[in-house]
Amino acid sequence: MKLANLETFVVGNPPPRHGGRYFIFVRITTACGITGVGEIYNATFGPDICCAMARDMFARHFDGADPHHIEALFRKSYGAGFTQRPDVSVMGVFSGLEMACWDIVGKAAEKPVYELLGGRVNDRLRSYSYIYPASGDVYPDPDTPNAYNDPAIAAEVALGMVEQGFTALKFDPAGPFSIYDGRQPGLDDIALSEVFCREIRAAVGTRADLLFGTHGQFTVSGAKRMARAIEPFDPLWFEEPIPPENPADMAQVAAYTSIPVAAGERLCTKHEFARMLEVSAASILQINLGRVGGLLEAKKIASMAETRSAQIAPHLYCGPIVAAANIQIATCTPNFLILESIGTFDGPYMSAVKGGITWENGYIIPPTTPGLGLELDDAAIATMPYEGTKLHLEMAQTPITP
Incomplete structure (x- = not known):
């Protein structure tokens, strides 16, 4: 079983927007046709940039890989570019791709991931x-x-x-x-x-x-x-x-x-x-x-x-x-x-x-x-674009004084 294709989705969270302004979903498909879904929680950059980062990481480390090889995929992504240190943006992107791999592995085994x-x-x-x-x-x-x-x-x-x-x-x-x-x-x-x-x-x-x-x-x-x-x-x-x-x-x-x-x-x-x-x-x-x-x-x-x-x-x-x-x-x-x-x-x-x-x-x-137990609804997602410019969650930009 080999990973073959990545899709990314930026979804505007509808009102009342509990959970943030938008969600970043991914879907990976294997060469044999099994799909897995994941989500990137990366609030540091805009969602389109995060999707571009996901495509780059997939092309470098995931494309053609066996989805069972989670440890190797982590090491390749964690150490890319001579980093080997906690990086919230890298790990946000990796987390979405990794959970999609587990979704694939669970479906292939006909078992919940747990x-x-x-x-x-x-x-x-x-x-x-x-x-x-x-x-x-x-x-x-x-x-x-x-x-x-x-x-x-x-x-x-x-x-x-x-x-x-x-x-x-x-x-x-x-x-x-x-x-x-x-x-x-x-x-x-x-x-x-x-x-x-x-x-x-x-x-x-x-x-x-x-x-x-x-x-x-x-x-x-x-x-x-x-x-x-x-x-x-x-x-x-x-x-x-x-x-x-x-x-x-x-x-x-x-x-x-x-x-x-x-x-x-x-x-x-x-x-x-x-x-x-x-x-x-x-x-x-x-x-x-x-x-x-x-x-x-x-x-x-x-x-x-x-x-x-x-x-x-x-x-x-x-x-x-x-x-x-x-x-x-x-x-x-x-x-x-x-x-x-x-x-x-x-x-x-x-x-x-x-x-x-x-x-x-x-x-x-x-x-x-x-x-994982959920699938993306492509028809619904097509009606839910994120059209804002703000990040998923933002803090006040000036000091708070009493």
Whole structure:
């Protein structure tokens, strides 16, 4: 079996755009006609450039290769051009191509991918989602009270989610994030975060865990101040409290607070996660299968984490093909904690794919179909071009001041 053809697709994510502005999908076809799908989570460059990078990588390393030879394909891509170091753009592109190879291998073996990576461990996968505004809008008017800026509204939405079946809820009221972070949190941001935790905890009681999200906004001392304020409400995690560059600094935050630190959505390869584990910077690793280096690399990271009593919580702020890959790795991982979902995996978010993700009463049920379990819907994709110029996710471009 040999890889023979690559197709790339840039898909505009329809409103309310949960998961980002666009998705980058790939499809690889073998000489014998088996197809595999993947997704690139690469937000550093525009999507058309990422597609060009994928075509270049495929031509250099994948074309004519056996899709079973994942380790060799990783080494060729990782070491191309005398690099051999974690590179988020290279690994984003590789991740999409690699998961397409696993999709092919699973279909050829007539097995879900998780059965080829150690086999099913978890019969159902606990999931969480953001507390989105009731309107569903990802970018609501900031001057209008909504679940992002009003703790009472957030608590009401949270209670509805719990009644729907969710047992964990994520929210991030700690203020905007910029290319100039970390910084000290403003007193208003600390106060608002504390009230959010108090109101949501009062609404849901012990029926749901609180997942306190940030985006690397703070300095070490600033993160400690924020942790101290929210600690009484016993969140399940404090997410990426400082920028991800220096694990030793993040370890200071982790050692200071009883709240588990979760991090990793911006990291790639086992090497960057090893540095986190070596200094105990985080005990919950948020691997994203569209960026981390693919399924095999994620399995290696999960195994490293197991040796340090750390858990994985696959991260998702991209499209449904990455969601499908996250589900595969979670199903075969004994130290799996929880899986990020985009709502309950229905509605516009799933409009570019055929097949579905089964969400039942707060849990995702692993698929039994061969491969990853989803296919691209070419007819739908043709009606969903991305016509914007902004990147998938962007930070404020000026410093944030109190």
